[in-house]
Amino acid sequence: MSRSLAFPGVAVLVAGLVGLGAPAALAQVKPTYVHAGRLVDPEAGKVLTNQLIRIEGERIVAVSPWTKAPVDGPVLDWSSLTVLPGLIDMHTHLVDQEQTDNIAEPLLTTAAEQAYIGAAHARATLMAGFTSVRDVGTWRAFGDVALRDAIDKGLVPGPRMSVAGAYITTPGGGGEITGIAADVGIPAEMRRGVVEDAADTHRKAHDILVHGADFLKLIATGAVLTEGTEPGQLELSEDEIKAAVEEAAKRGTYATAHAHGAEGIKVAVRAGVRSIEHGSLIDDEGIALMKAKGAWLVADIYNGDFIDSYGTAHHWPEGMLRKNRETTDAQREGFRKAVKAGVKIAYGTDAGVFPHGWNAKQMPYMVKYGMTPMQAIQSATTVAAALMSKTGQVGCAGPSCYADLIAVVGDPLSDIAVLTRVAKVMKGGELVKD
Known part of the structure; x- marks a missing residue:
């Protein structure tokens, strides 16, 4: 837009x-x-x-x-x-540093430096042939909004961006900076979307949208790469997710949910989210529910191999590596079943876990795990555009x-x-x- x-x-x-x-x-x-x-x-x-x-x-x-x-x-x-x-990548993190072994990495740069980092990532993504992206969260709130607007104004080169503004997450959940000393304060701008209950979710979701987000990103379950959380654990309640969905609908947009665990996926879909991110531990009931509700799946089925090889070589925390091993094969099997069942699948990679500009490396995985080459291309073009309500534009x-x-x-x-x-x-x- x-x-x-x-x-x-x-x-x-x-x-x-x-x-x-x-x-x-x-x-x-x-x-x-x-x-x-x-x-x-x-x-x-x-x-x-x-x-x-x-x-x-x-x-x-x-x-x-x-x-x-x-x-x-x-x-x-x-x-x-x-x-x-x-091409379109529906799950990127352009503004933040790429994943490292240091759980405190988001605290090591200024907002100004972060802007330059985001600009470099945007250019690498564009040069790789991804002319549109959906950026699904940043530690420092609204850095993605600023990058989107700078690209739209022609100040820096990059893809067309649809952005989430900030994570909506529970205290200490998958969208928080965790694992650091208890007496280290986290800046308020890095906790903009932390919610206590459904009423708080209404307030925080409204705040994120009025400050320029295009949609809402919910952290419904624990995360692979967040210390102290487990992928299968439900973190946001159905009422909290519904509150965000309602706020998004008021402004003509939608919410998407980071959800690895089977129960979290079903709770989020029942609450009305438009897409499920990751879907690592999805079960047959969840697949049937997504198909019935018309929800999209955005599954990052490449980066499990990257995390295992690169993360091991570079001494990423053992908890991250364990959770990655426990979800990688399950995610790919769930992806295969979802393709066979006819679930709408949009291309999304979690770029930022691996280097920006490598976005197309997931394409062969899409084919290996059940898609035809044309279906893989459609997932990164027409299907992704439909998820963003931009059919006929991108x-x-x-x-x-x-x-x-x-x-x-x-x-x-x-x-x-x-x-x-x-x-x-x-x-x-x-x-x-x-």
């Missing part, structure tokens, strides 16, 4: 010149074209060959078979490449869609791993990687 023009003064100047009789060409947008050798259309679930994409400003206005080169605008020759809509490559396009060498439908090696990236009609 565009909140402001990067250079509003330019628009005013052009309008003034046209009003004074300047050439009409000043007010017209010169088209740009892309000659796509192969174009993956995830909306139709098919691949078109030798296509011409016409772009005016930020949007695609037409897609048609290639006949000859247009003469009214430049043509990008991607005829030897496979072109796709820009994750698509037809008329009226944002001109967010990527291109790769090779065929992702025969080798999905080629999406880890993106050659070209366009966002909003601007070529940002060539």
Whole structure:
């Protein structure tokens, strides 16, 4: 969603010149074209060959078979490449430092330094071909709001962001900084969404939304990477989750729930959340409930291997490594069952646990655990867009869609791993990687 023009003064100047009789060409947008050798259309679930994409400003206005080169605008020759809509990662943490062995890491940087860290992560994500993300929480409240707005204003390069603002979590729960000495104070901005009961949840959820969050992120169960919490343990009550869902609905948006445990998943879905994050210990009843309620699953099935190998080598706390081992295989089996049952699955990686820019490394895992390559691509395009209520804007490559396009060498439908090696990236009609 565009909140402001990067250079509003330019628009005013052009309008003034046209009003004074300047050439009409000043007010017209010169088209740009892309000659796509192969174009993956995830909306139709098919691949078109030798296509011409016409772009005016930020949007695609037409897609048609290639006949000859247009003469009214430049043509990008991607005829030897496979072109796709820009990818979407529905579970990122751009603003915070990447995961380390130090449980106090969030306390070691200033807000100013954190802004630069977030900007670097945003750029790496965009260069990897992810032109939209949903950022699902940051330790320092509203750092993600600031980064989203800076990107929208053209101040820093990055993907389109939908952001949570702060975690809604129980005291000492999975969205808290835990494991440090009892007499060490945690800054208030890092506890903005800590709630005591349903009434407090109404207040905190309202506060987060009025300060710029696009949706709400609830920590319904314990977490793998938060010391002192257990993934299977329910932390927020059904009444507390309902309170957040109600506050989100008042402002025309939704709540999503971090939920590893089987009971936490079912409680959150019954309470009305739009999506379940992780879903590691989901059972058959939970899968059936998600299918019946139309809830999305966003399962980070790649990073269990990263945590095990990298975390072990770099001496991450044993509690984290144990919980990761206990959830990785179960999560993948639950994912396979959910795919088979027809649960809506959107692509989400938990980027920040592993390095930003590695987002596409999960693609082969999606295929290994039950999806076709086209389904994996759709999970990161059309399905993700539907979860964000942005169908027809992002994750698509037809008329009226944002001109967010990527291109790769090779065929992702025969080798999905080629999406880890993106050659070209366009966002909003601007070529940002060539």
